[in-house]
């Protein structure tokens with residue numbers, strides 16, 4: 001199969017730092033072009049990566065050489081931009097989360113089916129050897145039957161002003177960081193029902209967006225899950241899995257640099273601890289390789305759609321449970 005030509009839409013910090021280098025480093029994909037409204041950014045990226053540059057999306061959308069559009073615009077614009085990508089019958093790879101509300105996500109998924117193109121959601125850490133190893137521990141019964149999971153993701157205040165402080169562009173802790181712990185639980189237990197027993201979402205004084213949240217989820221296999229997420233606070237990025245025969249703790253489970261060596265603190269039933277180490281990896285590149293599989297294999301594409309839908313269902317249940325306004329979107 002020839003390389004798939006990818007155009008990246010939205011040249012913010014994330015695309016420039018992580019996605020463009022990962023596209024250049026991944027076999028099977030070719031960075032064909034970049035699109036953003038800021039002419040100087042488009043010019044410098046097109047020059048650096050020797051690719052096309054557009055300051056308007058239309059020429060990118062009608063370019064027959066573009067197979068895939070990787071969307072890295074603000075979260076609150078993903079639905080509107082995603083509809084345009086799919087209407088142009090391009091494969092649609094999108095930053096997390098796909099949209100801010102379940103009905104929008106389902107609409108995009110349905111349109112992708114009718115256009116026979118893939119939709120993928122950028123939860124890169126799921127493809128890192130660290131998370132693969134956590135899956136192996138749990139599925140291999142290392143801790144016996146899992147009874148409880150605690151998972152936290154929180155990030156300090158960012159220096160640069162981005163869409164994150166604007167509720168109409170999808171800013172806020174739930175969509176920016178809360179989506180990670182939710183996706184981890186979905187990946188660990190893809191066959192279980194997830195009932196949100198308790199959810200609270202907070203907005204610290206002076207913030208236009210939600211700054212923190214906590215949810216308790218009861219899985220149909222009786223696992224109890226405690227999720228917590230925050231922005232503008234000290235960094236936490238961890239998972240703690242408690243089973244009948246032992247437990248596992250791992251730090252930097254979501255965001256990390258490619259040279260991060262994963263550590264797994266394993267405790268046996270008596271609480272005796274040992275540490276095991278995992279492999280490094282560039283999760284963005286590994287994610288792109290996984291996404292490529294959804295272009296050629298309809299079954300993988302459908303599996304990714306159903307995982308995106310399950311994550312969106314839980315996020316929406318959390319939002320509704322906490323009384324959070326799920327219907328906000330730019331222009332409404």
Ligand SMILES: NC(=O)c1ccc[n+]([C@@H]2O[C@H](COP(=O)([O-])OP(=O)(O)OC[C@H]3O[C@@H](n4cnc5c(N)ncnc54)[C@H](OP(=O)(O)O)[C@@H]3O)[C@@H](O)[C@H]2O)c1
Pocket residue numbers: 010011012013014015036037038041072073074075077095096097122124161162163164176255
């Ligand atoms: N997986 C990860 O590790 C990770 C990390 C960070 C962020 N992300 C995700 O990546 C996406 C972008 O995040 P970011 O941190 O890069 O944000 P950002 O710095 O605000 O960049 C987003 C870019 O989108 C463009 N944009 C802004 N408003 C727009 C509009 N109305 N129409 C079209 N384009 C617009 C802007 O470029 P122009 O002004 O040039 O158009 C902006 O630079 C988000 O979905 C976020 O959740 C993922």
